[in-house]
Amino acid sequence: MRKTERNFTNKVLESKRGDVQAVKSKIKSSVMAIAFLFAATIPIGLSVPAGNVQAAAAQQKQVKKVNQKVKTNTSKAIQTIESRKVTSSTMIKAYKKYLRKNVSNKKYYAIVNIGDNNAPVLLRGTQGAGNDKTGRHYTGCQIYYYKNGKVVKMDTFKDGGRWLLLSKKDGQNYLTNGGSDFSIRICVKNGNLYRYQYYNNHNWATSIVKMNGRIIKNMGYLDGTMYRKHTGYYTYLKNPEISFTKNVK
Secondary structure, eight states: OOHHHHHHHHHHHHHHHHHHHHHHHHHHHHHHHHHHHHHHHSOHHHHSOHHHHHHHHHHHHHHHHHHHHHHHHHHHHHHHHHHHHSOHHHHHHHHHHHHHHHSOTTOEEEEEEOSGGGOEEEEEEEEOOEEETTEEEOSEEEEEEEETTEEEEEEEEOOOSSOOEEEEETTEEEEEEEOSSEEEEEEEETTEEEEEEEEBSOTTOOEEEEETTEEEEEEEOBOHHHHHHHHTTOEEEEEEEOOBEEOOO
């Protein structure tokens, strides 16, 4: 073969080799693009090693936990803001309106500060009426509270043996009654009614704490020392007797 022909043939081959390399490069790029697309569309469990899947699951669980905590704290914050918007004046007006519409003018009531942050609570006298120089008193009553824009009945305090009094513990006021060997304290916290019942070693009644009528704590039978310890946490207000007023329609 002559030199000129050999040179021409070599140039043709070099040109072909360049085309082949270009084609191979394009094919490689296409394969990589397809592989990336495939990895992005298949389930995580198939594309991620087992260790990474467990780590992702743990992270997702932690995120859910944090989100729930944020949701709970936000709810509490909203409740706090809403409770602050309801003033004592608004609650008392609601109680007076309720009394005019729903309670006979022969009945007696009292408004005492034993609610959330010592907010007003409505009591309607039901049992053990009596009078002395400080006013009219009762040993039993029905308890109403203003919540969610309504006056709702929370509980009934049955005859406790003596006239209803007010006590305090850690800045919170309580409706109080009892005798020589039992003591009952009631207040409203976060819209829930709490009843603390202390008994001095009665074999027929254990000392308990109730929330909205459901037992949430059982303290068992209290001997004299433990009974005095629990009840000693409370102190009576300066003027503890609750005076009831006749309802006016």
